[in-house]
Amino acid sequence: MRKLWTIVLLAALTACSGDGETRPAASVPTPAATSVPTAPTASMPAAVAPGAPKDVATGLAVPWAIAFLPGGDALVTERDTARLLRVTPAGKVTEVGRITGARPEGEGGLLGVAVKDRQVFLYYTAEQDNRIVRYRLGDDGLRDEQIIVQGIPKGGIHNGGRLAFGPDGYLYATTGETGDRELAQRRDSLGGKILRMTTDGAPAPGNPFGTLVYSYGHRNVQGLAWDTAGRLYASEFGANTYDEINLVRPGANYGWPEVEGKGNDARFVNPILTWSTGEASPSGMAYADGALWVGTLRGQRLWQVPLGRDGSPGTPVARLTGRYGRLRAVTAAPGGALWVSTSNKDGRGSPRPGDDRIISVPLS
Structure with a gap:
């Protein structure tokens, strides 16, 4: 079994949830904390600090997701x-289109x-559900709208929403349980x-089931990433005590x-890491x-989690x-950089001059 290590904060027992809604009373047993892993070894690289961040674009409103075009x-x-x-690397921002079918409601x-x-x-x-829609990007904006998945449950909370293509060429999507556990x-x-x-x-x-479902038993996955070996990781909001990487x-x-x-x-399946x-x-x-x-939203920080050759997390x-x-x-x-967006205008943050923004974080 992979090592699981946990950072415990007692105040989190009555905290707000990952995206800020009031957490329901705990109805699951509180897992015991385990020890922190040892120092990096040859198979666990040390965490190298990133470079100084800089603004790419400012004056945005809850920039939720970023995907790069070939150019x-x-x-x-x-x-x-x-x-x-x-958004260009130089920070020029233009509107490609406004999605008239989208209904901003709560976390949706x-x-x-x-x-x-x-x-x-x-x-x-x-209006009735969460859905996934495909467009063709033309010189004049989005064209040829086609709904490819509909009927995903919607709610005021826990709508999932992350999209990413995996190394296998297929599209992955995360969905939430909308509060209906x-x-x-x-x-x-x-x-x-x-x-x-x-x-x-x-x-x-x-x-695995001949349907769209790839994995289940998730509360509200908000992040997807693959390492160089093709392993898939997901970041997930917990309820009263622990947030997870699976x-x-x-x-x-x-x-x-x-x-x-x-x-x-x-x-x-246990998470490989909790906070x-x-x-x-x-x-x-x-x-x-x-x-x-x-x-992280409530945590207001960028966590760097080194991975070993076997996919296990370091400190x-x-x-x-x-x-x-x-x-x-x-x-x-x-x-060789990260683009990171802020979410201070989502009703749960404290906007600062220039918010919301996208920052570039250089990596070694």
């Missing part, structure tokens, strides 16, 4: 305005974005899952709502430079603590 520009979603923006709105060739995939909250354990529901699909929205070949396997059950954090039930909810509330995540980089190092407020999206940029 080096990025597409950025704004959750509450439903605008899709194009225009959420994830992914790019494959000249196709743009968006995840947004519509039992949806996470129902394999016939799209809520509380990680989904895997073709660009047409069909179940990808090899999916190593995702096809068909695996990650335990929510029966387990929060590490459990003692062989039916469920107290006060130190994390993990949102976007990227893999770069031998580590996972996790943006996390907090970067940028409190410097930029709530951090939402984290994406590896061309040229």
